[in-house]
Amino acid sequence: MKIEEARKFHKIDAVVVGAGLAGLRAALEIAKNGSEVAVLSKVYPTRSHSGAAQGGIAASLANVTEDSEELHMFDTIKGSDYLGDQDVIEFFVEEAKKTVYEFEHMGVPFSRTEDGRINQRAFGGHSALRACFSADITGHVLLHTLYEQCLKHNVYFFNEFQVFSLLIEDDISRGVVAWDIRNGGLHIFHSKAVLLASGGYGRAFKITSNAFANTGDSLALILENNLPLEDMEFVQFHPTGLYKHGILLSEAARGEGAHLTNSKGERFMEKYAPEKMELAPRDVISRAEQTEINEGRGVDGKDAVHLDMRPIGAKRIMDRLPQVWELAYNYLEIDGRKAPVPIQPTAHYSMGGIPANIKTEVIKDAAGTPVVGLYAAGETSCLSLHGANRLGTNSLQGAATFGRVAGASMSAFVKANRREKMVEQPLNAAQAKIDAFMSGAGNEKHSTIREELQENMTNHAGVFRNKKGLQELQKTIEELQERFKKVTISDKGDAFNLDLIEAFEVGSMLVFSEVMAAGALAREESRGAHYRTDFPKRDDKKWLKHTLAWRTGKGVKLDFSKEVVIYMDRFPPLERKY
Amino acid sequence: MKKDFRETSKTGAVAWLLQRVSAVILFVILIYHFAVYHILARGNPPAWNEVVAKMQSPWFALLQFVFLTTALYHGLNGAWMVVEDYIHSRYLRLFIFSLIVLAAVALLFIGTLTIFKMASLKPGV
Amino acid sequence: MYKRTKFFDFSYYKFVGSWAWILHRLSGLALVLYLSLHLWVINTLTRGPEQFNKVMTFLNSPLFKFLEVGLWGVILFHAFNGIRVVLIDFSKGSLFHKKLFYILITTAFILWAASSYVILTHIH
Amino acid sequence: MDKKKKIKVKILRYDPGKGKKPYWKFYEPEVDSDATILDVLNEIHWNIDGALAYRRSCRSAICGSCAMKVNGSNILACETPLHRFKGKALKIEPLPGFRIIKDLVVDLDSFFEKMNRVKPYLLLDKPMPDKEFVQSPEEFERIREACVCILCGSCTSSCPSLWANDEYLGPAALLKAYRFIFDTRDDGAAERIDIVNDRNGIWRCHTIFNCMEACPKHIKITEYLSRLKIKAVENSI
Ligand SMILES: Cc1cc2nc3c(=O)[nH]c(=O)nc-3n(C[C@H](O)[C@H](O)[C@H](O)COP(=O)(O)OP(=O)(O)OC[C@H]3O[C@@H](n4cnc5c(N)ncnc54)[C@H](O)[C@@H]3O)c2cc1C
Ligand code: HEM
Ligand code: SF4
Numbered sequence A: 001m002k003i004e005e006a007r008k009f010h011k012i013d014a015v016v017v018g019a020g021l022a023g024l025r026a027a028l029e030i031a032k033n034g035s036e037v038a039v040l041s042k043v044y045p046t047r048s049h050s051g052a053a054q055g056g057i058a059a060s061l062a063n064v065t066e067d068s069e070e071l072h073m074f075d076t077i078k079g080s081d082y083l084g085d086q087d088v089i090e091f092f093v094e095e096a097k098k099t100v101y102e103f104e105h106m107g108v109p110f111s112r113t114e115d116g117r118i119n120q121r122a123f124g125g126h127s128a129l130r131a132c133f134s135a136d137i138t139g140h141v142l143l144h145t146l147y148e149q150c151l152k153h154n155v156y157f158f159n160e161f162q163v164f165s166l167l168i169e170d171d172i173s174r175g176v177v178a179w180d181i182r183n184g185g186l187h188i189f190h191s192k193a194v195l196l197a198s199g200g201y202g203r204a205f206k207i208t209s210n211a212f213a214n215t216g217d218s219l220a221l222i223l224e225n226n227l228p229l230e231d232m233e234f235v236q237f238h239p240t241g242l243y244k245h246g247i248l249l250s251e252a253a254r255g256e257g258a259h260l261t262n263s264k265g266e267r268f269m270e271k272y273a274p275e276k277m278e279l280a281p282r283d284v285i286s287r288a289e290q291t292e293i294n295e296g297r298g299v300d301g302k303d304a305v306h307l308d309m310r311p312i313g314a315k316r317i318m319d320r321l322p323q324v325w326e327l328a329y330n331y332l333e334i335d336g337r338k339a340p341v342p343i344q345p346t347a348h349y350s351m352g353g354i355p356a357n358i359k360t361e362v363i364k365d366a367a368g369t370p371v372v373g374l375y376a377a378g379e380t381s382c383l384s385l386h387g388a389n390r391l392g393t394n395s396l397q398g399a400a401t402f403g404r405v406a407g408a409s410m411s412a413f414v415k416a417n418r419r420e421k422m423v424e425q426p427l428n429a430a431q432a433k434i435d436a437f438m439s440g441a442g443n444e445k446h447s448t449i450r451e452e453l454q455e456n457m458t459n460h461a462g463v464f465r466n467k468k469g470l471q472e473l474q475k476t477i478e479e480l481q482e483r484f485k486k487v488t489i490s491d492k493g494d495a496f497n498l499d500l501i502e503a504f505e506v507g508s509m510l511v512f513s514e515v516m517a518a519g520a521l522a523r524e525e526s527r528g529a530h531y532r533t534d535f536p537k538r539d540d541k542k543w544l545k546h547t548l549a550w551r552t553g554k555g556v557k558l559d560f561s562k563e564v565v566i567y568m569d570r571f572p573p574l575e576r577k578y
Numbered sequence B: 001m002k003k004d005f006r007e008t009s010k011t012g013a014v015a016w017l018l019q020r021v022s023a024v025i026l027f028v029i030l031i032y033h034f035a036v037y038h039i040l041a042r043g044n045p046p047a048w049n050e051v052v053a054k055m056q057s058p059w060f061a062l063l064q065f066v067f068l069t070t071a072l073y074h075g076l077n078g079a080w081m082v083v084e085d086y087i088h089s090r091y092l093r094l095f096i097f098s099l100i101v102l103a104a105v106a107l108l109f110i111g112t113l114t115i116f117k118m119a120s121l122k123p124g125v
Numbered sequence C: 001m002y003k004r005t006k007f008f009d010f011s012y013y014k015f016v017g018s019w020a021w022i023l024h025r026l027s028g029l030a031l032v033l034y035l036s037l038h039l040w041v042i043n044t045l046t047r048g049p050e051q052f053n054k055v056m057t058f059l060n061s062p063l064f065k066f067l068e069v070g071l072w073g074v075i076l077f078h079a080f081n082g083i084r085v086v087l088i089d090f091s092k093g094s095l096f097h098k099k100l101f102y103i104l105i106t107t108a109f110i111l112w113a114a115s116s117y118v119i120l121t122h123i124h
Numbered sequence D: 001m002d003k004k005k006k007i008k009v010k011i012l013r014y015d016p017g018k019g020k021k022p023y024w025k026f027y028e029p030e031v032d033s034d035a036t037i038l039d040v041l042n043e044i045h046w047n048i049d050g051a052l053a054y055r056r057s058c059r060s061a062i063c064g065s066c067a068m069k070v071n072g073s074n075i076l077a078c079e080t081p082l083h084r085f086k087g088k089a090l091k092i093e094p095l096p097g098f099r100i101i102k103d104l105v106v107d108l109d110s111f112f113e114k115m116n117r118v119k120p121y122l123l124l125d126k127p128m129p130d131k132e133f134v135q136s137p138e139e140f141e142r143i144r145e146a147c148v149c150i151l152c153g154s155c156t157s158s159c160p161s162l163w164a165n166d167e168y169l170g171p172a173a174l175l176k177a178y179r180f181i182f183d184t185r186d187d188g189a190a191e192r193i194d195i196v197n198d199r200n201g202i203w204r205c206h207t208i209f210n211c212m213e214a215c216p217k218h219i220k221i222t223e224y225l226s227r228l229k230i231k232a233v234e235n236s237i
């Protein structure tokens, strides 16, 4: 495959993969600094999953209650179960306020206090009213505002372009190859810098709050290029997924005062977190729910417990939580003002991802050697800001703040460096994938393989994990990978070939799931979101360190030599109790 | 992207407002008009004498004139609004606009003439 | 890409707003036509009582009575829906435009029925 | 679990590669009784006809990808349960008013481009404060609902004015203009009204209300357009 065979060849300073909060914030920064930037997104930018975030964005503005950066830092560290890198967290809490004010100046419509300042609400794991919000569409308004700002500053958008391969050679990034979903055909983007901001990857689970687009494509591409992923075993399960659908009911519901009850009508959180009750961190509540369900106290004999919004009051529900109310009403025909809503834990946020340093440069080993010209930010990256467990509202903030950092790093890089030579035959890798699906003589369907993967991931790598289950999972994934080679798609056309896209995505999920399972099996302790029933204690002596994982010809290679950055004098590891 | 998708002057706002103002005026006059000539007459055809007699009052004549102009403006402006919705060729639009203006002038002329004639006649002749 | 040319998509005519609009539009255009004819006819009336009476007897035939009633219906519809439009634009009528439609059109209908009765029962 | 049942579906298909006109295709998928329209499409796509194309992402009614026309109404496939159609056969077609790319996927470029025309960002003359601009809860409330718009295109697609005139800005773009013009922080009202006050702008809205019927977010679009009209009038006289 030669360059000429690409539908189009683009030369540009910087390429941003993903148009969520992280990607757009980075692109805006680059454009403002006067460099050309192209944003590639497999969905229209405003349809990125950042838009689904409801609850809020964290910053210690202290508009409503007393608060400080120090306190925000402590909450984040404690929430991370001490696996978060404290230098990153320190930087983050300082920048957070600036990020929010910037957003406000861009025009984000925040809900207001009586005296006209940005309003803040309570959120799980935060010990002050710290979540800046806009009714229950915070992510939505942030995303739309950023998109509009990017338009204003002439960012080039390639909407419905899906990245199929990264062009990395000699640890230098030279661009990406992307599939034009609308018209078909591969495009080459030859750039000086590439940012991976392709969001979460909860789609590997059966019950998930994540969008269809959240399939972790760039994680698979990183592994494909013999680069590692970090802390992949840490997946957060949100306690309030709508029963069966997994769709998220915002934590704001509990922030406003909703109760969690079991089949006996008890507020069961009394047993698990007597002090914080419903506002305890997500992992604690998810495990509480799962325990209630496993011990037979699920409502109506289902895998569900109740979210009871009635204590909030009908008017306040409609004022503050209209979207939550509507979701329950549309999907389950339940009027949240009058009846409790069945919920269950849902795969929600992935703490692990592409390892990057505080400047968002992607690194390739425990020593922190950067890959030249390659950056990562947002949920797809692992900086590690959230450690073993992310606090609600810290992720929007993390995506935005480190999106900006990425933009700044990239524009500096772009200005200081020349474009590297294009690799030989850049289209080969991407075309090979397409050919395999198009011409394959096999009879496997990608949808069946995906369903089996999701089922197994939820069962064995879900809220509770153990050795036996994880080993089984590994075996299953291996089999599925083998079967995947025989996948053929029925749509052979060019225009909007959904079949092709989905096949590609299932391939990605099979790859990083393998790494997830390996990490979960190796980490013989329980920390944050990762809970091993066979090792229920946190073990700082052995496991207070990050996981790096490579995919090799013979399984997954793990490396535990990347240390966690801890300020022993300020925030020494304590037991995490709520 | 078309560089300039606008082509007419900013008369939309005024036209829109006047359409509504004329509507409210018409609402009052038209119902009065219909009541006088069609209903209160209890279905009897208005008699020549009565019609002419009424028109002798300058106030009534003036009201008829206001009615005439408002209805013409409202109706033809309304027709123009419909044209603007469906006709996108600039020349065809210009042509139709000329037709509407022509119609306006002609109808205004006929209508005014009628009022003057009636008002200048002597009742009972 | 395929462009489906659609001028009217009748499936949306289950909504009050669509009906109100299209009827308003058609009635308005009909009224313009009528007004033009009307102006021309009454102009011919000014020639004198003979002409006037000739036309009036003609117009007083049952057929024209029915047409008159129809015209009055069109006017009432257009007038009352026009008021609805004004209320929508100037005083938050959008929030209850369907109710407005039903109330105003019912009023118009009652008016129309009553006056039609008066007109039609006095055919000579 | 809920019961499975067979349902009747017909979908308007179009494949540009085959270059013909759109045609109806019939399916009889088996789905859960509490399935949504999106579940139905997924079932067909995954298990019956892999070549069927449609957009979807969040499946929680917030991204705006999955707007389409089902049994005569524009809806979001992901939030619309089957039971809303009371057992009737489904008739699924792409949003009208836009060009079809493939099957249920329509070309929204013009739709997004019209958003850009109204300058959808704050235009500021005043200096930036150190912290936030002050805006009262009431002032926020004025624009809150308009900010909920997910750019799904349902409204613009259902507007007869758009069918008659491709250049009409359409309710979604006008709503966007409203959202900025009525934002107390913004200084660009005059500039934006100048764009909206146009033959192809606000004056092509004849309060038909199809947009409000179609909006999955129940935004009172027509009400906001009326306020915009009055503002435009105030600025012109
Ligand atoms: C339901 C829900 C509610 C949440 N609520 C909150 C909250 O209240 N507060 C909070 O702080 N956090 C919340 N989060 C988490 C937060 O929303 C996400 O972590 C954050 O938005 C991630 O942003 P991002 O920019 O990294 O990715 P995303 O917004 O997911 O964007 C990813 C982008 O990458 C693109 N992409 C992916 N793969 C490819 C590819 N191969 N080629 C091209 N483009 C690609 C996608 O099109 C998309 O544009 C919530 C998450 C969910 C799921
Ligand atoms: C009786 C009182 C009347 C009222 C209250 C009234 C009201 C209105 C209003 C408010 C509109 C604007 C509609 C819109 O912008 O969508 C309108 C349009 C129109 N009116 Fe009237 N009107 C009246 C009488 C008339 C008469 C007598 C005529 C004919 C001469 C007429 C012809 C029209 C036409 C052609 C339109 C344009 C229709 C359209 O754009 O859809 N109206 N009317
Ligand atoms: S206004 Fe409503 S229908 Fe229109 S694009 Fe926005 S959300 Fe969709």
Ligand code: F3S
Binding pocket: D158, D159, D160, D161, D170, D171, D204, D205, D206, D207, D208, D209, D210, D211, D212, D222, D225
């Ligand atoms: S349907 Fe169209 S005409 Fe106006 S009220 Fe809505 S934009």
Ligand code: FES
Binding pocket: D055, D056, D057, D058, D059, D060, D061, D062, D063, D064, D065, D066, D067, D076, D077, D078, D079
């Ligand atoms: S899939 Fe996002 S709105 Fe339906």
